[in-house]
Amino acid sequence: MRALTVRPGTPKSLALTDLDDPPPTDGRVLVESLQVGLCGTDEEIVAGEYGEAPPGEDLLVLGHENLGRIIEAPKDSNLKPGDLVVGIVRRPDPVPCPACAVGEWDMCRNGRYTEHGIKALHGFARERWRAEPDAMVRLDPDLADVGALLEPTTIVAKAWEQIDRIGRRAFWQPETAAITGAGPVGLLAALLSVQRGLNTHVFDIVKTGLKPELVEQLGAAYHSETLPDSGVEADIIVECSGVPSVIVDAMTCSAHNSVVCLTGVSSGGTRIPLDIGEISRTSVLENDVIFGSVNANRRHYQAATVALAAADKRWLSRLITRRMPLADFLDAFDKRPDDVKVVLELAAK
Missing domain, CATH: 3.40.50.720 (NAD(P)-binding Rossmann-like Domain)
Structure with missing residues (x-):
């Protein structure tokens, strides 16, 4: 599958790379990526300022602002094929610390959390990804065009x-x-x-x-x-x-x-x-x-879905000033004066 990758710490290493499909060990839910929003964090990782590849790997798949569609999910997950979902960016540390233990990994006390597309976990700028059901939230189909805005919300x-x-x-x-x-x-x-x-x-x-x-x-x-x-x-x-x-x-x-x-x-x-x-x-x-204040836990993802559902969808759509296919990733990272939010489109909704 195609994936947008960097070599963390190496400027100008951004590339479209052919990677293996995500292994089942990543999670029981298989998701097709639809959208990935770009932000200043991605730009800093591309510049080599920070970013951390998963253990034992040289490359990091970019992308933390995301929207996907479920391909397969276990019957006990309350998810089904075709559902729109957004992957939660930060995951709790393995100890876990007291905050992570109660689901508030955004307030992690020991810094051993991981983050998709940023710190020790591959991001969502790849054609498919896997995770456990509790690592994603379901999104209303009415928000399909603007789903990549959920994470910043x-x-x-x-x-x-x-x-x-x-x-x-x-x-x-x-x-x-x-x-x-x-x-x-x-x-x-x-x-x-x-x-x-x-x-x-x-x-x-x-x-x-x-x-x-x-x-x-x-x-x-x-x-x-x-x-x-x-x-x-x-x-x-x-x-x-x-x-x-x-x-x-x-x-x-x-x-x-x-x-x-x-x-x-x-x-x-x-x-x-x-x-x-x-x-x-x-x-x-x-x-x-x-x-x-930084990052968010599941409670905040749920609050964000409520806020976006109550918003004018035409107004939300105007925030996305450019939609680019994954193959045009270099143009997507070329900032323009009138850009607000640039989104990479990985598949048709």
């Missing part, structure tokens, strides 16, 4: 769950939310914010084009100026850009008793002036919370 579903839990520490009646960054994760974070009935503001440097249109279609406000310049004081800020200066803005420009969630992963190496004493003083005196 899980990231913000978890972020919003954590925000809600933190908010309940005391009186909690948020009205305004700010989302920094209007990439796929930021736009999906805005979607969940609007679904919560919040007055939602989205910030990005792009002044015209698809991103402002998508935000306005949601009923949210789009800003091309910075958060401090906007005058918006948000009860909730979800930072999705990973840009250091924007992170500082998010940490310092919020309302009293605010919750700031950092989801954007920075590359590091950028030095900017920072008065940590003032940030600490303000956070203490205003009862602010600043926390980081």
